[in-house]
Amino acid sequence: MKIKNILKGAVFGVFAVSGAAHAEVTLNALFMAQAAYSEDDIRNMTEDFKSANPGVNVNVELVPYEALHDKIVLSQSANGYDVVLYDVIWPAEFAQYQLLENVTDRVDADTRKGILDGAWTTVEYDGSLYGMPWIADTKFLFYNKEMLKKAGFDTPPATWAELESQAKAIKDKGIVDYPLVWSWSQSEAAICDYTTILSGMGGQFLDADGKPAFNTGGGLKALEYMVDTIDDGLTNPNSREYLEEDVRRVFSSGQAAFALNWGYMYNLANDPAESQVAGHVGIAPAPGTAGISTASAVNGSMGLGIPTKSEHKEEAWKYIQFLTSQKVQDQYAKLSLPVWEASYSNPDVIKGQEPFVDAAKTSLAVMAPRPTMAAYQEASSVLQEALQNAMLGTQTPADALNGAAEAIGDIQ
Amino acid sequence: MISHRKTVTAWLLLTPMIVIILGVSGYPLIKTIYFSLTGAKLIAPDMTSIWVGFDNYIRALSSSKFREAIWHTTYFAVISVGVEMVIGVLVALLLNEAFKGRTLLRAMLILPLALPTVVNAMMWRLIYNPDFGALNALLLQFGMLDAYRSWLGDPASALDMVILADVWKNFPLVALIALAALQTVPKDLYEAATLDGAGVWNRFWRITLPAIMGPLSVALVLRTIEAFKVFDIIYVMTRGGPASSTKTVSFYVYQEAFAYMRVGSGASYALIVVLISASLIAGYMYLIRKQGEV
16 A cells, blocks of 8 residues: 555656656747837746746847847747747738738737727738737837927927928028938938838829829928938938938937937836936927928837747747736836726826827827738838938939839839 | 770769768759749749749849849949959958068958858948947047038938948958968069169069969959859848848848748859859850860
């Protein structure tokens, strides 16, 4: 009897040990180190997740946004990641190649209702969900209150024309050499700025038949506007090689009166440790166009998904649910606003950043999408080159956009 | 009979090596050639590769963007390798002379070579920065520039600026090879030439250069191959911009195969590049051999 018990115990013990060893799972997660949540935020959230879920370990890897897409795609053959952060423009392509797990059945009705509609478009393609929205973001107009006051303006511009005239007044008074700064390098960042202006000027990327239409109407006016501000010396000419962090640096060092950037810049530009203009930073929805729009915005949201090749899908989903939960998002709401509707009336989220939350309420409601197409990456790089050609003066805006429209039509 | 057995033994001994070489470089090459004749996608679970024959090649050669990329690459290779050869030889000549601090300078020569290309690219990006870059500050202080300018943001200067960064990193390789070769040139040749009344210029052209030509051409071939497949320094410094003025063929191949996922046409682009470098190398080899015969 005794021996039997000992044996039983031994067998049980072996099982328990191997069971524990089995429960030790390591997730590989891929994020970006650019705008939105900072590396510290992501690591802290992950630590919280780990202590709440013993036995699950998470390796966090951060790459620049420019490397994110290719990294996700290439890791597919190497079976690399269990959780990936991805941009709103990729689900069409990812769905076509079955890169991401379809999680439609995992999302319950309360979650569907609780999260902003605009955020859901980030992860939705053809009626299926390929992850959870995590970052709800768009481009805002940041302004230096002190400079505006010196030039005699009490309020930020409401229209793109007014932005131009305020910038001109600021330049003429010698307050700053180049009042405007943007992220117009040959990159997706430039497409986001262009889309923002295009949407505010009533433009369309694609017409009702899905053919390129950005070379007419608001799309053409947007690029002409961009080129004009460079030619008139209002836009910092180096904008043509800037990414988001360059824009933040220039604006935070007091070398610009206005900047278009993601929401994360609000609290950083107001932080004395990061900025020389702390306390003077205002934020407003990007302006609109008289008679057409009251504000402009681009959908710059991002989501978290599970690659189809992941071997730890359950744990990965747990981790995603944790990161996208309202509790965690409300706790880390300084650099990236939550995707949950209720968060926007949570005093803990609003406190200390009322102007940011106010601007977001307006902007997030009017976010314009970039076109949904499987060959988005290629179409985008064609358009990036066209924008550069026009901004560098090697082509007129009309010629550049007509050429891009033709090339994108061929890709489709 | 014995010689036959020897041959068999030799083949037996060589077989493992041949298998390894075929596995490591033969298989990928053949696979790439196969891919280039198909419409293969990088990741397409349900899509079988579609045979397209030479369509990829026809499309590649008729694409004006690809021709532009070939031109950028050629320009990059010719200028950077040319400048590296000249500076490398000049520096080697200097370091071959006896003077105080020579050992220190020789040691410092290794520094750029030891730097990873990505680190070098980041460093030069800071130097060229339009707002706080050292190059702008330097030129402004010397009065050679009226105002800070954007070096990598201007299509007229971007590629040249990348070339400068590449030259800084890679000229030491040429210099080291040339320096090693210089030390093998017999001193009495120079003494004899001086007695015969040959000047500095004549001595360089008739003694030094022919003597180091062999090792130097090895450096030339190595550097040309490297320069022709330039990728990382471009990826870090400009990502092909501004207005695609620094897009080289390797960057083009990368985009085609990995960003747009068209492995098939990416492979055809890559093989065209291989063909170009192979013919360049063949040309060099021919020239070197011809020189040996003279």
